[in-house]
Amino acid sequence: MKSLALHLAVIALLFALQFVLPPYHHTNIARVMVLAVFAMGYNIAFGYTGLLSLGHALFFGAGLYAAGLMANGGWTGLATLPAGLLAGGLVALAVGMLALRTAGVSFMIVTLMFAQAGYLTILYFGPVTGGDEGFVLPAAARNLAGFDLATETPRYTLGLALFAVALLANLALVRSPLGRVMVAMRENEERSRMLGYNPFTVKLTALVISGLYAGVAGAGYALMFGYVGASFAAIQYSILPMLWVLLGGAGTVLGPFIGALLMFYLIDLSSSVTTAHQMVVGVALLALVLFAPKGLLGTLRERGLKWLP
Amino acid sequence: MAAMILSARGLTRHFGGLKAVDGVDFDLAQGEIHAIIGPNGAGKTTFVSLLSGRIPVQSGSITFNGQDITRLPAHARVARGIAYTFQITAIYARLPVYDNVALAVQRQGSRALRRDTMAALARVGLDDRADQEAGTLAYGHQRLLEIAMGLALKPRLLILDEPTQGLANSEIEGFKALVRSVVPDTTVLLIEHNMDVVMDLAQRITVLNFGRLLAQGTPADIRANGAVQAAYLGG
Numbered sequence: 001m002k003s004l005a006l007h008l009a010v011i012a013l014l015f016a017l018q019f020v021l022p023p024y025h026h027t028n029i030a031r032v033m034v035l036a037v038f039a040m041g042y043n044i045a046f047g048y049t050g051l052l053s054l055g056h057a058l059f060f061g062a063g064l065y066a067a068g069l070m071a072n073g074g075w076t077g078l079a080t081l082p083a084g085l086l087a088g089g090l091v092a093l094a095v096g097m098l099a100l101r102t103a104g105v106s107f108m109i110v111t112l113m114f115a116q117a118g119y120l121t122i123l124y125f126g127p128v129t130g131g132d133e134g135f136v137l138p139a140a141a142r143n144l145a146g147f148d149l150a151t152e153t154p155r156y157t158l159g160l161a162l163f164a165v166a167l168l169a170n171l172a173l174v175r176s177p178l179g180r181v182m183v184a185m186r187e188n189e190e191r192s193r194m195l196g197y198n199p200f201t202v203k204l205t206a207l208v209i210s211g212l213y214a215g216v217a218g219a220g221y222a223l224m225f226g227y228v229g230a231s232f233a234a235i236q237y238s239i240l241p242m243l244w245v246l247l248g249g250a251g252t253v254l255g256p257f258i259g260a261l262l263m264f265y266l267i268d269l270s271s272s273v274t275t276a277h278q279m280v281v282g283v284a285l286l287a288l289v290l291f292a293p294k295g296l297l298g299t300l301r302e303r304g305l306k307w308l309p
Numbered sequence: 310m311a312a313m314i315l316s317a318r319g320l321t322r323h324f325g326g327l328k329a330v331d332g333v334d335f336d337l338a339q340g341e342i343h344a345i346i347g348p349n350g351a352g353k354t355t356f357v358s359l360l361s362g363r364i365p366v367q368s369g370s371i372t373f374n375g376q377d378i379t380r381l382p383a384h385a386r387v388a389r390g391i392a393y394t395f396q397i398t399a400i401y402a403r404l405p406v407y408d409n410v411a412l413a414v415q416r417q418g419s420r421a422l423r424r425d426t427m428a429a430l431a432r433v434g435l436d437d438r439a440d441q442e443a444g445t446l447a448y449g450h451q452r453l454l455e456i457a458m459g460l461a462l463k464p465r466l467l468i469l470d471e472p473t474q475g476l477a478n479s480e481i482e483g484f485k486a487l488v489r490s491v492v493p494d495t496t497v498l499l500i501e502h503n504m505d506v507v508m509d510l511a512q513r514i515t516v517l518n519f520g521r522l523l524a525q526g527t528p529a530d531i532r533a534n535g536a537v538q539a540a541y542l543g544g
Contacts, residue, residue, distance in 0.1 A: 177415040177422070180408060180411060180412060180415070181412065181415075183404065183408075184401060184404075184408075184412050187401045187402075187403060187404060188399060188401055190363075190399065191395070191399045191400070191401065192412070193363075193383050193384050193387075194361070194363070194383060194384075194387060194392075194393050194395070194399075195387065195412055195413050195416055195458065195462065196384050196387030196388050196416045196462065197384055197416065198382070198384045198385075199384075
């Protein structure tokens, strides 16, 4: 109960925030919310199931391009958003079927390889995908059930809606029997096998759910900001969700959001005072590893907030 | 004789030149308590690992409950009713005691997870420690938790690999009572070094030596068997 109340309060706070934020931060928070959905997906695979993937940019990119390419064909958000969701899930299913034959470091390398192959494929089909430069979504396509997503309030609302659904679904998942089995796989795969759970199916399920999150985040991002480009499928977008999750706390429901929020503003604020903002991020990550290796919420949970899901 | 719940024929597993299990024929009667004994390195753990599916069979066959399970993966054998508890305690140390057992209970499609899990914990007397982190339990309690996880699977065959290792004498009495309470619904196969436990609990005993079947029979037969004495005393 306490945890449900906390998560609802965060959603309510974000809802209220849109009425007081100046335009610049209004856009930023909308962006952070949709990126947090991506990070939550990453956390389901990495934080809860123990699957360290270096290829999540592929799932994000799948959703992004599914929405973007369909938008070019004249479809609007009602079709492109679910299509992005499915694209992320299907690509995760295909990658998982092959990559989950490996584990540990090999799994990292195989997922990285798939993601790079996906990135290069986008560049190769430049005439369709826009290659490096990407393309801008037609204005008519940035429309969801009559709301123009190029304007502030609908954009923020879509970001919040995706975030809220993703957050509550995540909370329900980790409290469900499936969530318990995912954690069991992370903690001791051999023991879980001897309790009758097929490690392959459990991990594949977790990866597909993770892909659905990444895919819908990608599609939402394309619709909200109107731009699709290969850089979103590059290695950087596989690393970022990992950093967000590590910062906020792997295996915590709110951690991915907090990590994404902090990292976003850390870069934003530090780049306004110095060009060496990468170094600031580096120092922050070092401090994290030294003083709170379980991330912010992971540390809080250890220090007394045991009920934190 | 009662119906056989499990039969193995010519079961073999070599590791390089080491013949860990070498052509063993083995029958387990429905509802019995059966002990496997043998000197260190006799292949006992490898043998039960072949039965549970943790290690793939090299040659030979296993039938369980009338069906060939030789090629079934371990998790599918658990679904058929073979539960295995680990020699080295393999609980989820960082999860609460409750979750450890709930994982086994929910696998059975329980409709009242909380109630059934607490009942499974009560069976080994750990219900008052449900919220404790499993890794912080005393060693004897961790062994009991391990057994509770096996029992919560409601298996037809429960394989216990050295269950009393590290238990105090008082705990061993409780353990014996627990094992007696699960038969004959569940057949019990245990590897055990403590001969008092073996002679007291088991209805039949199988002796392995160098991966081969050395003797089989009732506790009295085994006690009187010259080959067994020779193997144990290095004669």
